[in-house]
Amino acid sequence: MQMDERKRKILRAIVQDYIATAEPVGSRTIARKFDLGVSPATIRNEMADLEELGFIEQPYTSAGRIPSDAGYRYFVDCLMGAQTLSDEDKEIIERESTKKICEIQEVVSQTSRLLSELTSLTSLVLGPQKGKSAFGKMHFLPYQPGQVIMVIVKENGVVENHIVDVGDNLTAEDLQKVADVFNQKMKGYSLSQVKRSMLHEIYSELSRQRHLIDNALEMLDAILDGSEEDEPIYLGGTLNMLNQPEFRDLDKVKSLFKVFEENEPLKKLLLPRQEGLNVTIGGENTLKEFRDCSVISATYKVNGKTIGAVGVLGPTRMDYGKVIAIVDFMTKSLTEVLARGKPRGYK
Amino acid sequence: MQMDERKRKILRAIVQDYIATAEPVGSRTIARKFDLGVSPATIRNEMADLEELGFIEQPYTSAGRIPSDAGYRYFVDCLMGAQTLSDEDKEIIERESTKKICEIQEVVSQTSRLLSELTSLTSLVLGPQKGKSAFGKMHFLPYQPGQVIMVIVKENGVVENHIVDVGDNLTAEDLQKVADVFNQKMKGYSLSQVKRSMLHEIYSELSRQRHLIDNALEMLDAILDGSEEDEPIYLGGTLNMLNQPEFRDLDKVKSLFKVFEENEPLKKLLLPRQEGLNVTIGGENTLKEFRDCSVISATYKVNGKTIGAVGVLGPTRMDYGKVIAIVDFMTKSLTEVLARGKPRGYK
DNA sequence: TGTTAGCACTCTCCTCTAATGAGTGCTAAC
DNA sequence: GTTAGCACTCATTAGAGGAGAGTGCTAACA
Structure with missing residues (x-):
């Protein structure tokens, strides 16, 4: 059995009416509301065909028809025509x-x-x-004794800040040095891409600030990768x-x-x-x-x-x-x- | 009519049973589940009293009773006893x-x-x-040509950052000067407390950077006050x-x-x-x-x-x-x- | 051969009724 | 003051019957 023009018209009518009313659609309704030029009986015959084709179904014997998933699919793909926005x-x-x-x-x-x-x-x-965003630049700002604000600018332009605990014995110059090293080594990489060797380099260059680095890396981890999943x-x-x-x-x-x-x-x-x-x-x-x-x-x-x-x-x-x-x-x-x-x- | 010990016991029983079952509680149920040593008929009499006192009510004639708001209130205030946490x-x-x-x-x-x-x-x-938080300190960090990151540390310790458009002709020193003036004049004040005179001072001191100030104030407004409402x-x-x-x-x-x-x-x-x-x-x-x-x-x-x-x-x-x-x-x-x-x- | 009117049939939904049962208030006895 | 007994009320449930919508089938028609 094939879809012909009349079947298409009837299927479209069924879908449209059901969308509007949420009630199963009967042959009589279609004959009344849509001007197809045929009687309900004819429509009934066609509907039986459409049901056999799997485009509509009956919730129970002698109720009207409702579109099946396949019916909606056919409607969307073939019957709907150009969608116009009001x-x-x-x-x-x-x-x-x-x-x-x-x-x-x-x-x-x-x-x-x-x-x-x-x-x-x-x-x-x-x-x-956000996930794929990579490290861009790092700044440190003074905050409180023993703590600094670490500002991270990611490559995608997002700016995040975190408080980092540092020892009391770090000077502004030390921090600047840490930032410089990070900025130089890590630009463009996400933390998961940071090679062990790279970390090693950073560590050895900044052995004095090990504590700060650990904290900073932890923060970076959360900022650069943590958000990817959820x-x-x-x-x-x-x-x-x-x-x-x-x-x-x-x-x-x-x-x-x-x-x-x-x-x-x-x-x-x-x-x-x-x-x-x-x-x-x-x-x-x-x-x-x-x-x-x-x-x-x-x-x-x-x-x-x-x-x-x-x-x-x-x-x-x-x-x-x-x-x-x-x-x-x-x-x-x-x-x-x-x-x-x-x-x-x-x- | 007064609450006596038995009435209290019965009211407590009604509240507890209703809390447990969500069903109106009958006199028979109480007699069965709670060992009060009296018959349903007695309980019925007491329940009639409790109803008159406004502590319980009937959804309809000849249903069981459910606690009224006043009944719950009495239960919470007088009957519940010490609340223990499991x-x-x-x-x-x-x-x-x-x-x-x-x-x-x-x-x-x-x-x-x-x-x-x-x-x-x-x-x-x-x-x-957050609403009451006041201005603490301001920093500027480089971002992109024509834009800087404004970092605001509020007095309560919260750090926020925003991108601010600046003209191309502002140097790092200019920005530092702006920050200095803000930090000096505004520390401890929320924006709503900033007197007109104070703004005037800032404006006159920084007439060259008017554009930046406007932007900065707008951001500050959002940060310091905007969050109060919602x-x-x-x-x-x-x-x-x-x-x-x-x-x-x-x-x-x-x-x-x-x-x-x-x-x-x-x-x-x-x-x-x-x-x-x-x-x-x-x-x-x-x-x-x-x-x-x-x-x-x-x-x-x-x-x-x-x-x-x-x-x-x-x-x-x-x-x-x-x-x-x-x-x-x-x-x-x-x-x-x-x-x-x-x-x-x-x- | 396709279309249509007619008709019996099906099935849901609504309404009405009766039965059930939980629970009461009242009365009279303890 | 307490209790047993009893008539009464009312929500809930199940079942019966009718209405209505819609179908499938058949036979007549163009």
Whole structure:
């Protein structure tokens, strides 16, 4: 059996109506709401075919039909057509993107908030990967007797500071020397790349300040590498999920929100199998908590390099056209903002 | 009518049983579970009295009784007796508190996590108030052409850094001069305290660097004062609320979680009417979302000065004895940790 | 051969009713 | 003052019946 034009029209009608109403769609409804020029009986026949093809299913005998995952997939891939963004939404995004921002975190959280607001769904934003940042420059500043402020400028421009305990017997010159050696030897390397030999050199050059070096290395370790693993994902509008009829069930809500508290599953959800825009529908997600959910995600870039991703999570019964348009435009806007504003924090 | 010993025993039994089962308590149940040496009929008579006194109420005619807010209040104030902490919990808290921590934020989030874990309720932790911190010292470090890193050491020891745009024509000496003037004039003042005259002085002394000063002041404003308003409250174990039978209702959950997203109401909930430990029961909370909730909160100190608060939020039907013991011990442990470890970030 | 009207059938959802059971208040006896 | 007994109340549950939506099938029609 083949899909013909009428089947496509009917499938599209079913998906659209189900997205709008969350109720199983009957042949009569389609005949009434969509002007297909055929009777409900004909539509019924076609629906039987569509069911056989696996695009729709019945919750129970003699209920209307709802789209299957495959049905949504076919809809997204073949039926949806060009996604248009409403002028209103477009304007809102553009207005936001012209705001001046200096911290990368602000950009990310703003993006997250905006996404969930525009879609009335839950947004996921993965900020620029800090992990790969390398050592740039080190400064020491006076703080208190026995302690100094160690300021680390990473190669990606992020500045961090930590208090380091030093002995009482270190002079400003000693510290300057330590900084000089570090700056010279380590520029451009992350700590994990620092060879033993390099450390050895530093140690031997600065044998007097061994205590300080140990402390400094510990701090550096945390700054340069520690953050790699648990890059947080910004969640927005989680409560929107509670408005979805598919989450009327409290146990479902509980297990969903539990997953929200973890990072790894969300990252898996967000990170695309390929560059650009991805649509993951229902069971295509591996996690059972998301079996009834779809994710629209997309990566964004700086200098042609992919550095993060944004996504929207909602029930499979979501307005794919609208959400895809929003996510798409948002990543483009984000890429633009990052290229223009150059806030600190991305590589 | 007066409370006598038997009435007290019965009220205590009702509260304890209701806390344990979440079911209205009948006279028969009390006679069976608690050995009061009287028959259900007698207990019924006493319960009628307790109801008249306002300590218990009936959800509907011929259901068992549940404690009213006043009943819980009487229980907490007069019936509960000394709260003992289980050795197990004590050990857990002590083990946590010996861990080395260097950032105040870690302490706060650890505390929050621990509280919600031990109580299976929701924890609220208000970190040390940063607001009152004053200007301590300013440093400039080279960053990129046209930009410098402004490092601000606040009087409470917190170090923050920001990138500031400067013109191309500023030398290191110029910057040093700016820093010197700021350090000299502003030490110990928060920006809101800076008199116009003082600013005038700075301006006239540094007329050449006006552009830099404007930028610096803007940053300082954010650092010194901006954080005062929206000191975040750390929430832990919000999902625990979903396990409480009183939150079976999805609408209730929705409105509760909505409040969780705001800061102001939570702060109101947490900030005590008096120093030390506070118990706020049911309707004593002003917000309608918390009408069925109680809050056990307590302040913690450093150097004898109250600087923050922790609290536990749960249904009015909570195990007051246990929770009070935990919160009490926790604040003491926290006070101790802060006094000993002196992590940065408190005043 | 494709389309349509008609019709019996299925299954959910809602409502109504009756039975159950927990718990009370009252009364009278101890 | 305490208790046993009893009638009464009311939430909860299960079951029955009806309404309604929607289907699949059949037969007639173009």
